[in-house]
Every structure is written in structure tokens, then in C-alpha cells.
Amino acid sequence: MEKKKESKTDWTALSSLYQFAIVILSNIMVMGFIGYLLYRFAGMGKIWISFFLLFGALAGIYNGIRYLLKEAEKYDRDKNNGSKSGDDSGNSGND
Numbered sequence: 757m758e759k760k761k762e763s764k765t766d767w768t769a770l771s772s773l774y775q776f777a778i779v780i781l782s783n784i785m786v787m788g789f790i791g792y793l794l795y796r797f798a799g800m801g802k803i804w805i806s807f808f809l810l811f812g813a814l815a816g817i818y819n820g821i822r823y824l825l826k827e828a829e830k831y832d833r834d835k836n837n838g839s840k841s842g843d844d845s846g847n848s849g850n851d
Contacts, residue, residue, distance in 0.1 A: 772827045779823055780816035787812025 791808030794800045 768831070772824060775827075776820045776824055779820040780813070782817030784809060784812040787815065797836060 786842035788805065788809040794804045794808070795802055
């Protein structure tokens with residue numbers, strides 16, 4: 757039983773890492789595409805592609821860290837709920 761729980765934790769961690777990478781890459785690609793569109797159709801300089809790629813990387817890292825913190829909080833909450841014994845409802849019974 758312990759082996760299954762350990763395996764689930766490993767897959768959850770791997771999934772979180774994969775999601776982190778997807779968040780960063782998607783931000784870079786979207787912002788790079790916006791920079792390309794500005795360069796191509798608005799006649800702006802090539803510097804805007806670099807600016808938007810950099811902005812996409814920074815935004816991606818920010819969103820990725822936010823996602824990882826949310827996942828860590830969810831993991832801690834699930835871990836704490838799993839370690840409680842007895843009544844999980846949070847009521848003291850004095851209602």
C-alpha cells in the first residue's frame with residue numbers, strides 16, 4: 757500500500773514539473789508571436805520580437821512559480837488531511 761502512495765507522489769511531482777515547463781514555453785511562444793506580428797504587420801523594428809520574447813520568459817517564470825506554489829499548498833493540505841485521525845469534519849462536537 758505504501759508503495760502505491762509513493763508512486764502516486766512521484767507521478768504528481770513529475771506532472772507538476774511538466775506543467776511548469778508548459779506554462780513557461782507557452783508564455784514565450786505567445787509573446788514571441790505577438791512581437792513577430794508587431795514587426796511584420798505594424799512595421800516596428802526587430803527589437804520588439806526580442807522584447808516580447810524576454811517579457812514572455814519573465815511572465816512565464818512568474819506564472820510557473822505561482823503554479824508550483826499553488827501545487828505545493830495543495831500537496832501540504834492533502835498531506836495534513838491524510839495524517840489526521842478520527843473526525844475530519846473540523847467540528848468539535850459542541851455545536
